[in-house]
Amino acid sequence: MPAETVATFEPAGGAALDASNPFAAPSALPYGLPDFAAVGVEHLRPAVAAGMAAQRAEWEAVATDERMPDVANTLEAIERSGTLLRRVMTVFHTLASSVGGDEIHAVETEVAPRLAAHGDTFWLDRRIFDRLESLANAAPLLDLDAETAWLLHTYRKNFQRAGIRLADAQHEQLRALNGRIVTLETEFSQRVVKAMEVGVVRVEDPAELAGLDEGTVAALARNAADRAGSTLAMPGGGHLVPLMLPTQQPLLARASHRGLRARLLEASVTRGTGVDAASDTRAVLLELARLRAERAQLLGYAHHAAYVVEDGTAASADVVGEMLARLAAPAARNATREAAELQEVLDADPTVPDGTRLAPSDWTYYAERLRKERLSFDDTVLRPYLELDRVLTEGVFYTAGKLFGLTFHERDDLAGYADDVRVWEVLEADGTGVGLFVGDFYARPGKRGGAWMHNLVDQSHLLGQRPVVVNNLNITPPPPGMPTLLTWDEVRTCFHEFGHALHGLFSDVRYPSLSGTSVPRDFVEYPSQVNEMWMAHPDVVARFARHHVTGEPLPAELLDKVLSAGTYGQGFATTEYLGAALLDQAWHQVGPDQVPTEPTEVEAFEREALDRAGVGLELVPPRYRSTYFNHTFGGGYDAGYYSYIWSEVLDADTVEWFAEQAQDGDGGLNRAAGTRFREALLSRGYSQDPLASFRELRGRDAVIDPLLVRRGLTD
Template identity: 50%
Template sequence: MRRAKGVVGAAHRKLEEIFVTTDNPFFTPSELPYQLPDFERIDAAHYRPAFEQGMADQRAEIRAITANPEPPTFENTIVALERSGQLLERVSLAFFNQTAADADETVQEIEAEISPKLSAHHDAIMLDPDLFARIKAVHDAGEELDPESQRLLERTHLEFTRAGAGLEPGQQARLKEINEELSSLSTTFQQKLMADTNESAVVVDDVEQLDGLSGDAIAAAAQTARERGHDGAYVITLNLPTAQPALHSLTSRELRERIHTASISRGNKGDEHDTTGIVARMARLRAERAALLGYSSHACYALEDSTAGSPAAVYELLSELIPAAIANAHAEAAELQKALDADTPTGKSVELRAWDWSFYSERVRRSTYDVDEAELRPYFELERVLHDGVFHAAHRLYGIDIVERTDLVGYHPDVRVFEVFDADGTPLGLFLGDFYTRASKRGGAWMDLLVKQSSLMGTKPVVVNNLNITKVPDGEPTLLAFHEVKTLFHEFGHALHGLFSEVRYPTFSAPEVRRDFVEFPSQVNEMWATWPDVLANYARHHQTGEPLPQETVQRIVDSQIWDQGFKTTEYLAASLLDLAWHEISPDTEIGDVLTFEAAALERAGVALEAIPPRYRTSYFAHIFAGGYSAGYYSYIWSEVLDADTVEWFRENGGLTRENGDHFRRTLLARGGSTEEMAAYREFRGRDPRIEPLLQRRGLDRT
């Protein structure tokens, strides 16, 4: 009987495999507008066969390139390579968006299985000697090409070289092993961190402990508790960074400590979700790979192909910021200690701790600038911020119109689809907004592509913004903290970069630029959140419609300088920790990961107990599950360009179509088709200056 059941089950699975192979929505381009993936048809069972067929198709396409009897040319080699792998790209873009935004157990199993296969497939292409010989022949021939094609040729040759195409066979074999293991480890890191972040959510039984939270935040915590099986309780979920939003307002010091401890303990509790062994192994493997490729460290390897160019250049920038940031942080801590002392019974002494910082910082902000985050929330309702803030600023600056398409569906019921039109009515692409947190979504905020823009492929962009805003009960307005408002503007800056892309080759489709340039356009877009007439357009009380008073608007702008010592120090600590992990040699004795971390922070001069790094090693997803290894410095590197650009907008009249068109034409539309700093100089008319950044962060005052 058990054997018969097994035979029937196997037959059913075989029929299912035949079905998803013959009726797989990935096998042909989607017929929906802009080739939006047909999520109503896509099922998890479609992914494996699509990946397998996609890899097989591309292998055949590569064989056709290398077997071509004609002499290698740009068209029959470089462009042919660029055209290859279209099925694999379709399934990859949809799948890896889902692994980040809506991953269930089945999706995670597929990810764990497919990631090392994709790594091996990539290596098989990049280390193919016949393919590299043709690329090198085209590169050396000096064929006359247009600027974008010439850049593609140079980038392709460089990427193959940096991938190890010139290594000996034995070295290439070891390189493949390293890449495959790193791919598996990165997937495991992300899955363990997501599970631990969910399990580390803090359960509160007594509503009185939530004193200080707004009513909508308490209602959201109650709903989250019900969804997770804690009826009658309240659940405070964790965001990806160390600092948690609830710490700004909770009056209970005990609960603040519980939340902070839960945050910094993720991935390092020695349990099934511990990530410390993974990160140590990944750091060593990256160091070994760098040595194989002829570099002294992974940081040297990674930064060679960046606008910074080298670790020395990054340290030069960071060293300009550290002393002033630390001095400002100490001055802020002294102010916060006074506020804490005022709350402490006479005769007792309580030292300011990390879980106190946000709470007392908000108190000092209120007393100094008369700005209360909790009182501002009713003025920042999600729909109004989105339409009358984010979309309004983009319309004013670039002339675009954004219309919701309720007839199109996303990969989750929360996802909303919008069509974007240029100023002359020309369709530009689709924008998908996925704003709410859920257990199946990783923390943080990010932009993804579901379809890349490319005139070669005849495709327009489909972009996704993901945030992690706490979802309130049905019928209630979603009220945002001001930092969430800025995040909404920030991520839409990435979306605009993708939507405005005007390149021929998909390799260059924005935001496919070098890592330390990619955050620049999104950080520029944050400026419109506090631009007076933009803020006045969206900051209205969700019940009365009354605008946020102008004097409050000015106080918000003025208050941005407060707490920059903390914000800069926590960021620098994470950046320097990232570099420390990626400057080791293959034989570096790491020992205990948290001990290594503490020593690295101490050496860098940023070991402040009350200001832990923005990400500690065990939950530093940017560098162990993302593309920022040896590159977390990119945010502040990009902010130098951003602050200088904001100064340009102010000098030239601010929010005008002329300014927007210039920024779009010289920077956003280019993607990676132009050397990034050359594009910046064309936009700005000169190299960037650091002074605007120092002024913005209050680092020019010490």
């Protein structure tokens, strides 16, 4: 019997993990879904310690094995190691990102550098690397299958990128850098969450809520009520507008009170800049940028961006820069033209004094006015037709059924980590279980902003595991008894994140480290962006876009206007995205001595970088300013935020491929096309070069032209 299934787990070199700890044995729930109801904060520290100790013992057994290296005693042994630690960390990361709270964050702060040191124990072990090198030298005689050969290649590459060839003294320097970097990333993420919590906008005068529908006003009142007794409590009730992670806030498009819009955007863009000392991120991000640059130079790279891009599908940081530059000029030109149009709309607004200039906080409001004028619709008209449950069942799940034959069965008997988290079992057309899909759709205090997908269980034939994947959104919860009505962009987010979920659910690989979305950052967004195409498919949108009270479909003329909106507003959308992507590159294409030293210099660094790139438009602030840019300073997308537009090149090309697979005018929404996309790409994980998977699907390399047309960036 494996050690981790007995009553008491005995990690080598550490105290026994008590049998009462829920991590002492694998979860008995279907598909290995963690038993969140059994987990308390007090269980995390001892389980992490036991998991690290056990994995170190497993690594030591590989390093000291006296047998000739082979697949079983080296590669598979490494892949099997850390089973307990994986169980713990998937739960830990889920609670830290989706629940939060001071207790969880305290443990996270304590554990983060220890985990970094734990990783260094493996990646800087020359004994293990030598075994991999010996295995590589013997590979021609071993007749390795393609996936195993790729795994061996990946490990050898990652050992070298981790600094295995450095001298011992440099290893010690590297360990110190890695520990401090991960500590800073953790602190930055926690401060960003804190900034969203304290940055809420208080509304005492109901007149400021003009333009907002009844459901939204009720939700804002509930936000205030939920904070009764806290430092954010409002005497006499009132309303609180929460902050979302990006710069642009959803209410900016609907609030007609100009003063509220100005206060809301000001609260958004000043997060982390010192307006609240506990959530000031400037010193953290400066030290982080400097230490990343130091580490890159220690590893032999010109800067951190060069280090990151080497592990992606882009050829170099120069290639990334050339692509972003190619897009920046036409995007800024289009945004400037859009600004002139919006100024005309503002000039015609009788509630605004003559001579008023368009402000950044006015943009999305008057863009919605212009959209309504030109296309005769806005999100206020659409929202009653976009109810969350229907979007899921008749939109997202329906599409997956048409393309792949999947069915979804909600499991009320399976609990998540919060009351409003839901679980579905996903079945093949023949009834075979695929895995579990977990939906966490609502914002809550302590949850980090934005939307993301993560795995609770990685698919692996070696470990006999089927996938459990989570989609996380941050939709403002409605008052009790009221429906959750979405914006068109929130519908897009539902489809986008489910594209990630499909990538995880369809994984069909042997090794867990190659499973699902474990692909380069500049490829991982590609399948999710492709999945967005189906939200606008006539058959799909006709099913999910129905009035939440009457069940009437979205009127045909309104649907036509939605689907024909095309490139409207793409100047703004592309420019604000490029602003963030170029800031990310600017912070990570410098040497240690080029990083500013004073927090007050952050804003000037930003301004100079944006102006130099040609996207420093006052009216179009970047999607994320540096001080709340969690993608890049919280870790995960550092020097990799370009990935979204890089992946969109593949996405736009693939949309054309689906159109070529159409049957009887279905636009490619058929099982034959879905099966091909699943087999050639979604199932492969990182078991081969991702661009080889794309070429297998498309028959050639991607071209950028479809993207330029989509975003209106052609001359």
